[in-house]
Amino acid sequence: MVGITGRGLVVALPYLWLLLFFVVPFVIVLKISFSDVDLAIPPYKPLLEWVGKNSLAIKVNLNNYAFLFTDPLYLHAFANSLKVAFLSTLMCLIIGYPMAYGIARAKPSLRNVLLLLVILPFWTSLLLRVYAWIGLLKANGVINNVLMSLGIIHEPLTMLYTPFAMYVGIVYSYLPFLILPLYANLEKMDWQLLEAAEDLGCRPWQAFYKITLPLSRNGILAGSMLVFIPAVGEFVIPALLGGPNALMIGRVLWDEFFSNRAWPVASAVAILLLILLVPFMMWYQSAQARETAGAR
Amino acid sequence: MTTSAAGVVKAQPWSDPSARPYVEVDRISKSFGDFKAVNDVSLKIYQREIFCLLGASGCGKTTLLRMLGGFETPTSGKIIIDGEDMTGIPPYERPVNMMFQSYALFPHMNVEQNVAFGLKQDRLPKHEIQERVATMLELVKMSEFAKRKPHQLSGGQRQRVALARSLVKRPKLLLLDEPLGALDKKLREHTQFELVSLQDKLGVTFIVVTHDQEEAMTLASRIGVMNHGEIVQAGTPSEIYEFPSSKFVADFVGSVNMFEGKLIEDEPNYVRIGSPELGCTIYVSHGISAPPEAVVWAAVRPEKIFMSTAAPQGSTDNLVRGTVQDIAYLGDLSIYLVKLPTGKVVRVTQPNTSRHAEAISWDQQVYLSWDATSPVVVTR
Numbered sequence: 001m002v003g004i005t006g007r008g009l010v011v012a013l014p015y016l017w018l019l020l021f022f023v024v025p026f027v028i029v030l031k032i033s034f035s036d037v038d039l040a041i042p043p044y045k046p047l048l049e050w051v052g053k054n055s056l057a058i059k060v061n062l063n064n065y066a067f068l069f070t071d072p073l074y075l076h077a078f079a080n081s082l083k084v085a086f087l088s089t090l091m092c093l094i095i096g097y098p099m100a101y102g103i104a105r106a107k108p109s110l111r112n113v114l115l116l117l118v119i120l121p122f123w124t125s126l127l128l129r130v131y132a133w134i135g136l137l138k139a140n141g142v143i144n145n146v147l148m149s150l151g152i153i154h155e156p157l158t159m160l161y162t163p164f165a166m167y168v169g170i171v172y173s174y175l176p177f178l179i180l181p182l183y184a185n186l187e188k189m190d191w192q193l194l195e196a197a198e199d200l201g202c203r204p205w206q207a208f209y210k211i212t213l214p215l216s217r218n219g220i221l222a223g224s225m226l227v228f229i230p231a232v233g234e235f236v237i238p239a240l241l242g243g244p245n246a247l248m249i250g251r252v253l254w255d256e257f258f259s260n261r262a263w264p265v266a267s268a269v270a271i272l273l274l275i276l277l278v279p280f281m282m283w284y285q286s287a288q289a290r291e292t293a294g295a296r
Numbered sequence: 297m298t299t300s301a302a303g304v305v306k307a308q309p310w311s312d313p314s315a316r317p318y319v320e321v322d323r324i325s326k327s328f329g330d331f332k333a334v335n336d337v338s339l340k341i342y343q344r345e346i347f348c349l350l351g352a353s354g355c356g357k358t359t360l361l362r363m364l365g366g367f368e369t370p371t372s373g374k375i376i377i378d379g380e381d382m383t384g385i386p387p388y389e390r391p392v393n394m395m396f397q398s399y400a401l402f403p404h405m406n407v408e409q410n411v412a413f414g415l416k417q418d419r420l421p422k423h424e425i426q427e428r429v430a431t432m433l434e435l436v437k438m439s440e441f442a443k444r445k446p447h448q449l450s451g452g453q454r455q456r457v458a459l460a461r462s463l464v465k466r467p468k469l470l471l472l473d474e475p476l477g478a479l480d481k482k483l484r485e486h487t488q489f490e491l492v493s494l495q496d497k498l499g500v501t502f503i504v505v506t507h508d509q510e511e512a513m514t515l516a517s518r519i520g521v522m523n524h525g526e527i528v529q530a531g532t533p534s535e536i537y538e539f540p541s542s543k544f545v546a547d548f549v550g551s552v553n554m555f556e557g558k559l560i561e562d563e564p565n566y567v568r569i570g571s572p573e574l575g576c577t578i579y580v581s582h583g584i585s586a587p588p589e590a591v592v593w594a595a596v597r598p599e600k601i602f603m604s605t606a607a608p609q610g611s612t613d614n615l616v617r618g619t620v621q622d623i624a625y626l627g628d629l630s631i632y633l634v635k636l637p638t639g640k641v642v643r644v645t646q647p648n649t650s651r652h653a654e655a656i657s658w659d660q661q662v663y664l665s666w667d668a669t670s671p672v673v674v675t676r
Contacts, residue, residue, distance in 0.1 A: 192396055192398060198388050199392075199394045215404055
């Protein structure tokens with residue numbers, strides 16, 4: 001008889017949550033991905049079928065997966081998603097690292113204000129912020145109107161429904177996810193190490209490259225993964241800002257599921273996406289583990 | 297210390313007017329807003345010296361050291377190292393290295409890499425770097441820990457790595473910020489002597505910042521006592537101890553009995569001070585410069601006071617009677633707090649020279665006396 005302790009009960013609660021809201025749905029999606037499509041509700045054939053009195057047939061249809069590998073559309077969509085996520089992560093790093101560094105080196109009184117400014121956008125809905133970008137970037141939008149009235153341009157720039165707009169949207173939305181873990185890492189740094197490096201002959205930028213950068217590696221990794229992993233599956237921003245050429249796997253999944261009603265194929269896409277992201281999640285986990293182990 | 301291992305008394309360059317100082321601090325001041333951390337400090341430090349900046353927290357000694365290292369820019373004044381004006385020069389362009397109080401070892405590098413860091417910056421050939429790192433680790437007895445990372449070392453080991461790292465570039469001047477502060481007492485004593493012998497072997501000039509006067513007395517060839525951003529006195533340890541120039545210095549270094557009084561007789565070769573708080577006159581066998589009837593203080597060190605149960609014969613100067621109020625037995629010596637009829641408590645130390653001596657105990661009546669050469673008269 002397993003003794004139910006109070007502690008066991010408390011730990012069981014999150015496990016139960018995970019079971020109910022992650023494991024079970026995952027298993028359902030996995031099951032559908034192995035099914036045949038059917039003109040019925042739900043639009044797929046069951047995995048297990050009774051054949052005769054005492055035999056259960058399990059029909060595992062691997063065609064759905066095979067289909068994804070043969071049709072170039074899907075491979076292209078996966079590749080493009082990875083590319084967009086990668087570039088977005090890079091841009092977030094280039095913009096976000098100086099910001100995180102600046103906040104970490106600011107006076108303590110100023111730091112809280114700066115952090116608040118970074119987090120503030122989260123207090124409004126993501127959708128509203130993306131729509132705000134539409135208002136800024138469209139042909140008749142704020143940016144074009146200001147530039148036209150200043151005489152800098154004479155024809156409105158095409159910014160909306162281009163990859164440019166999509167990148168702007170993704171980088172803007174995910175930037176705080178990079179800044180916060182990176183700031184948490186940089187804030188713990190002993191700045192006297194930079195003085196020691198300078199004392200030993202390093203110029204300031206060399207000290208940054210040889211000391212600060214390697215020591216902030218875990219922060220960079222954690223922040224990058226928090227941007228990259230969700231960005232791969234991003235759907236809303238490419239749909240609203242990216243235009244028809246922004247082919248992302250999230251969009252593909254949506255089309256398969258809602259437009260084609262091909263639940264098995266859509267489920268296969270979802271499972272493949274998950275498998276694709278597993279190594280990156282493991283990378284993130286190892287960075288976190290090293291960060292907490294290194295904290296003395 | 298002015299005697300090297302060979303027993304030869306070292307020259308005292310600071311008393312030689314023709315000697316050129318290696319480091320010259322010329323009227324340096326540093327203000328942070330309204331607060332004056334360092335106020336018009338001038339110093340001359342000579343080659344191969346161990347010069348200690350001694351003072352309490354907040355006296356400006358670390359700020360002064362940081363200016364010497366190039367980590368702070370002086371508000372006014374000049375710093376001249378080896379004849380060159382280094383006032384505005386950043387740390388990576390100075391022939392100076394610093395050992396930080398927290399050691400500041402790079403956590404993502406092992407001991408070897410930490411020590412080699414400065415040499416790699418200078419772009420020395422690989423084999424030379426390896427050689428010099430190995431020699432230095434040998435010198436500080438850390439060769440077997442070469443591949444360990446800083447978090448795998450004890451405090452004392454980290455201190456030795458920090459020392460090795462700061463000396464491997466063979467700087468002419470090494471700045472040390474409270475080098476022994478984090479070590480326990482026994483290790484500190486041991487390291488003090490090691491530090492001095494290392495400095496002697498390598499011929500580097502040391503400038504050490506410390507608040508521990510025992511450390512300063514052991515390490516230094518000269519001490520600069522600092523208070524509120526100023527150097528109040530600079531001199532050899534014995535000069536500072538036996539000839540303090542002010543009440544502050546007398547009280548800061550070692551313990552001292554301060555007897556306040558007024559000048560009664562002021563002659564070129566002796567003075568007499570009447571001290572009501574002491575209850576006797578103090579006869580000092582050297583002249584002082586002070587205005588007549590001035591309030592002065594006679595400083596007498598505890599070890600210079602004789603304590604006896606029988607009344608000594610001779611003059612009534614420099615003689616008081618009191619009751620033993622407290623005794624602290626420290627093994628090698630004992631500290632006695634003797635209360636005088638005037639209420640003043642005098643501190644006396646006596647070495648326990650004999651194991652079976654007749655011990656003076658509490659509430660005993662004793663006579664305190666001292667030689668005429670013992671008091672130091674300070675006028676401020």
